[in-house]
Amino acid sequence: MVLAQSALRPATRADLLGYAVEVAPTLLGGVLRVTTDDGTVAVRITEVEAYHGQGTGDVPDPGSHARMGRTDRNATMWGEPGHLYVYLSHGIHSCVNVAAGPEGRGDGMLLRAGEVIEGVELARERRSLPGPGGPRMPRDRDLARGPGRLGQAIGLRHPRHDGIDAIAHAPQAGAVAELLLRTEPLAAFSTGPRVGVAGIAGTSAFPWRFWITDDPTVSPFRPGRGATEPLPGSAAPGST
Numbered sequence: 001m002v003l004a005q006s007a008l009r010p011a012t013r014a015d016l017l018g019y020a021v022e023v024a025p026t027l028l029g030g031v032l033r034v035t036t037d038d039g040t041v042a043v044r045i046t047e048v049e050a051y052h053g054q055g056t057g058d059v060p061d062p063g064s065h066a067r068m069g070r071t072d073r074n075a076t077m078w079g080e081p082g083h084l085y086v087y088l089s090h091g092i093h094s095c096v097n098v099a100a101g102p103e104g105r106g107d108g109m110l111l112r113a114g115e116v117i118e119g120v121e122l123a124r125e126r127r128s129l130p131g132p133g134g135p136r137m138p139r140d141r142d143l144a145r146g147p148g149r150l151g152q153a154i155g156l157r158h159p160r161h162d163g164i165d166a167i168a169h170a171p172q173a174g175a176v177a178e179l180l181l182r183t184e185p186l187a188a189f190s191t192g193p194r195v196g197v198a199g200i201a202g203t204s205a206f207p208w209r210f211w212i213t214d215d216p217t218v219s220p221f222r223p224g225r226g227a228t229e230p231l232p233g234s235a236a237p238g239s240t
Helices: 020-027 120-127 147-154
Strands: 008-010 031-036 039-051 084-089 093-100 107-118 175-182 190-192 209-211
Touching: 020 039, 020 093, 020 107, 020 175, 031 107, 039 120, 039 147, 084 147, 093 147, 107 120, 107 147, 107 209, 120 147
Parallel strands: none
Antiparallel strands: 008 175, 031 039, 031 175, 039 107, 039 209, 084 093, 093 107, 190 209
8 A cells, every 4th residue: 555645745854743642643644764785674563552751740650761761772752843753672673663753751652663665676685584495585574563573674773873853864873764754644554562562561551552543564472471460440641
């Protein structure tokens, strides 16, 4: 599926100034395009998760990398909105987040899944796996289905691309990133617990995962370690 370019516009920093839980759904159906020395890959964003920094909102977010404040690892989350926080997961996967809120807030939105709509052959090459009969190619719906796969498909790598600016499109370590948003945000989408997040932060108390309903590129849900549902009647945390 390829969206008409007229349905998209370049994102601005002002678009991303709200709380991550408010901004995250507006990324759905938008596009992240990354150009590197070997070509361009663009993904239509189909699934995102919101994470709040220390002190954001009425209820702390125990699932956020920024829950304890600014560190060398999460510094990009505390900077200008629209820079991409690229971090390493499980020591091998480069995952991509969009910083949100004004400088000093520490909010971010994980790009959990997308559909490759440009540069499919390059994405296939990056995502191919060795096999006894030669490289094994994933199905197209799986090219960016999951945050590690998405980062690999678009060619952003930790640490050299951490902090790359998707608003000003400034080159960094041989890459240029561009974030596009829908001119009309999606009116309907699904929401639920975040995937693989431990403890209460990965339960319905934090329904901060947003996805395009029934899109085949959305990643499957799996609970995190100790993600036990809160007792009936417990209030879900608000965004402000």
